[in-house]
Amino acid sequence: MDPLYRAGSVFMKVNTVQGKKMVESGLQSGDFTLPPAWPSCLPPPADLETLQQKVAGVQRELEDFKKEALQAIHSLEVAFCEMNEALAQQEEQAARVKQRLREEEDRGVVRNKVLTFLLPREKQLREHCRRLEGLLLGRGHGALGTPRKTQAN
Template sequence: MDPLYQAGSIFMKVNTLQGKNMVESGLQSGDFSLPPSWRPCLPPPADVEMLQQKVAGLQRELEDFKKEALQAIHSLEDAFCEMNEALAQQEEQAARVKQRLREEEDRGIVRNKVLTFLLPREKQLREHCQQLEGLLLGRGREALGIPKKFQAN
């Protein structure tokens, strides 16, 4: 590709502050025109117009990109909020489950204590009942002087 214009070594004194101010004011106002003293350094008008069209196209693309980026950011924010809500619900549910487990464990501990108390008592009561049955059905009758079998007259 041929350069738009060729220049040899040119030594120039450049006021960078002035150039910076020009660029900033041009960016703010949208005016990118150059001062008349710079006109000899410019490429031909046809090339300038083509460049201006390219710049305008790039500016449109930039605006479109900005809109798409903002939409993507809003979508991400919405998704993030939804995820936070779901996470909060999951944490709440996990806390309720942990609480129920603790309560169930407490009930289990109480049940175990009750069973450890009642099982030996049950064994004692069974033994006592067997003793009473034995007294009532057999040996107890003899001790009381009652014959084992009644005989009918």
């Protein structure tokens, strides 16, 4: 619902949705003439002069308002562009972080596969080394199927 503002004894309906186009095109006409059906209601010439001065003042105020509104809209556009640029940078940085995380996860998966393969292999090699060590140490004492020499000989 558009707000109503009271200006003197006149109610004005302000449309805040149309924005820039309303400011640029709607205020350019500046047509404050009375319709032809009202000539009998015209005030006396002295009041008409005051009324024309007031209308000229309102037109100047409208032009000032138009300039200020356009400046504010331009400032908002600049801020919006800056925010979009910052957002794009943040999204780009987030994408790089996600890519690094994916790469790190991939390396972790590869490490896990390598460890999964190597740990049982290491266990087998340790057992094989123990057997070989036992055979080697046992050879000096008569292992490998040869009878032990006794100290009596």
